[in-house]
Amino acid sequence: MSTSFQQHRGGDLPFLKRLNRSAILEMVRRTPGLTRADISSQAQLTKATVGGCVQSLLHQGWLREGELQKSSGGRPGRALHLNNDRHVLLGAEVGVHGLRLVACNLSGQVLESHHEHFIPTTPEATAERLGDLLGGLTRAPSVTGRRCLGLGVTLPGPIAPGEPVLRLAPNLGWRDIRFLELMRSHLPGLEGTWLMDNEANSAAFGEIYFRTDRIPESLMYVSAGTGIGSGMVEGNHPPMMTRGIQGLAGEIGHTVLQPGGLYCHCGNRGCAETLVSGWSIRAALGIAEEEDLIQALRPRLNETEVQLTLRRAGEALGILLLNLHHTLNPSEIVLGGSLTPLGAPLLDPALAYFEANQNRLLGTPRQIPLRVIEDYSFVAARGAAAQVLASVIHHSDELI
Amino acid sequence: MSTSFQQHRGGDLPFLKRLNRSAILEMVRRTPGLTRADISSQAQLTKATVGGCVQSLLHQGWLREGELQKSSGGRPGRALHLNNDRHVLLGAEVGVHGLRLVACNLSGQVLESHHEHFIPTTPEATAERLGDLLGGLTRAPSVTGRRCLGLGVTLPGPIAPGEPVLRLAPNLGWRDIRFLELMRSHLPGLEGTWLMDNEANSAAFGEIYFRTDRIPESLMYVSAGTGIGSGMVEGNHPPMMTRGIQGLAGEIGHTVLQPGGLYCHCGNRGCAETLVSGWSIRAALGIAEEEDLIQALRPRLNETEVQLTLRRAGEALGILLLNLHHTLNPSEIVLGGSLTPLGAPLLDPALAYFEANQNRLLGTPRQIPLRVIEDYSFVAARGAAAQVLASVIHHSDELI
DNA sequence: GAACTTAGTAAATAGATAATACTAAGTGGG
């Protein structure tokens, strides 16, 4: 899961076994309904090997057998699916204005979710409250009885690569917090893999990991909220994300778009966040921190000052997206975050700029899919749950 | 080597064998002088397994035994090194103003190199000339007799991920060129792995791959020449690079730094290249395409117009570097390309801006190493040779 | 020089996938 320096390691036979087990589970996860024969041909393993692996995965409750496939002239194969009844994944997001929690099954379907307005004060108090809420979630009828595979927590700031430390959360005033450790005492019985990550990273991961059709080669999630962040996920088996040596990868809110421009809270001038972010829009339109930004703006959308501010912010967002296109060139871009409910006045200029300029270099008609997420609310928490599953499948011995 | 969508595959016993062979070879490559016992403890393989692998790698001429290590109370181990006498790697760079070729040994030491001023006209003529020069290189005394592992060619533009097609070379006027195919007929006897990549990608790869101490977790190479490009390499075993779905990753010359700024040749406004690039400096100072930019500028460095132009370009470069820092956060940045010989008037403002602003977010004193390459000339060609070696080690059956 | 320590090798063992042969369960033609 981390980008930290990997020492060279050899592999023994159990390693090979784990590898094949996780490959088979991933295949069924990505294309539900696969038969053993399909797996055998795709994975380049013999029928016998696949049969053995599948049997043990069935036995352990990871897979279940489904209907018979249509015959193509011979004995029909038996469809295989994830067994969604046995396990649960927990994910939580600590946001600037609230806590969000989800419990998912292996397919990423949300079994239970909870949202609570909550202004994080100290890390300790936040951990306690979040622990309580998670405890409640695990006692929900749809969750009890399932085996918990772990917990993923997202935080609004850069995470140190390699160890679970929040380096900084500018909008919470936190610095160097080992948040998982703070939560341990409040969730003593919760087993499985615990991990934490940046909100945009987790969101990006979840958006690519739980998909079962037209899986992009890479995906970038841009989170436009109080600040602006992004997460990039690439590849498969397992998807990898770039964190950067200090966890700063994706801190696109502090890329400079306007040299010599306004001062940012980071001290530099002309950062993207001075042009497009919850805080810069509040500053430009005089909206207090305590008010809900969306609710404050909705009645004022006819004011020219508001329209102008949102249009300028949208144009800056468009430039930001284009710069990412020319820096990372993801296969798909997903736009989320608490500013997205502002809709067209903010987003149309961004999408228009991106579409107008994305093909200038190559001149091809191909358009990179750019999607505004319908409901951004539980994306990060669900993504953290996805990271837990990936970690279990690829880096644990659960499958043996 | 490519970022294209990987189908899930299982692994069989020969796969495991290849994996361990390549892991051992990589370990010795990265830390020359390792003993079998060192490898055994680091790779988590038993002494017997390591002994067997090493024996066959010695037998095939990949490794050689060296001196005895100093004893630490018992029998001293025998140092292992790459055998640099048996193989050769070929790399070539097709530049806007010339062709550069290298022949390297396994450690990346240049056995033979050649530079020729050459303005590429058609792809066919360029391929023919490059083929002739490479043929000459292979007949050099230091090269003949060695087994050729392959050829890597770099080109100044985005390469399609997954297949060896140059999508576009704006400064050559080329589009959708299968350059390797054009070269085949001129190098009929040349065996091994053939590959091609973008110049900055190959340079980045070479800068990280041949290093033997303090190997960074990731490295970004920024190439400032006629245009501006970058390449990012991450991880190890093997190092991976981001190409993007259209090969546009790293096209930082077309990130927008000055919304509403000057028109770029791509048709957009305010691209980084309009502020810092060979062509924009030429345009600003009225230097013709035929003149050598460095030679034309050197006598004029006292002119205020020149100083101002270079300082502004340098500041833009500094912003570009900072934006990359906040987007990818590489462990190390290397600056190369044909503009670097301009030295302080261009580079000082860039380095100063980067250093002044890189720690604003986290507030830590840590400085990301930013190095201007001493001699940029054969970096890309040597990097392409490095890619050949990595491809052989990780994706071929040569080691068995 | 004897005890000890570490490096490396040889032979037997365990455990993984592959190969082969088999059974299971459909289709379709007569």
Place this chain on the structure above:
DNA sequence: CCCACTTAGTATTATCTATTTACTAAGTTC
């Protein structure tokens, strides 16, 4: 309805790889 044919999946045996165990090699230390 039967039978040839096709494909899915399982059982058994074989092969291959790494490990385990025992051993030899070659130093240091007292």
